[in-house]
Amino acid sequence: MVMRDVNIGTKVGLALLNDRWYALTLSNLGQQPADFMVLRRRVRGLSTLKLLTVLAKMSQLGLITESDHYQYQLTSTGLELQKSLQALEAWGDRMIVAMH
Template sequence: MKGNFIMAVRDISMGTKVGLELVTDKWNALTLSHLTATPTGFMTLRRQVRGISTLRLLTVLAKLTQLDLVISTDEYEYGLTAEGLKLQTGLANLEAWGNQVITEMQ
């Protein structure tokens, strides 16, 4: 890896801490990665996010909705807000960077 980057947790801004807490939870990240701007039915999403329990998915969706990243409809469908789409793009960029680092390490 290029250079060493070490930062104490106390040196990270509160916004960074909140963002990291959100995206380092695998269920948050997986749920965000399976949603689009077009709402998806709960059971479809439940099948796509493999391994998550129904209760956990409901909890994740409630949290993401509270953070204004996800919208829900009266028909139990869920989609990404504009902010959710931005975060999803950021996660895709992070994944691409991680894949590049892995490739360079080999």
């Protein structure tokens, strides 16, 4: 079978991980709730408005949940994507080492 394009699921995943703000936000969240302002300080260079936009999109995709007090944490789906990002990072690191 000849593939001429990746499937829609691959495109969605790559689009999300290819945007550094989504990837950095995903990397800085976990199972424990993180306060908005703490998250804002962790992801340097990201404006407050952009962080709100990123969090809204991640919430829409079911990757995070938000509490009443502007606390954010990853859902099980978000944790799964975070692990995929970590695996991709580890693979990239191995490739860099192998090229030297």
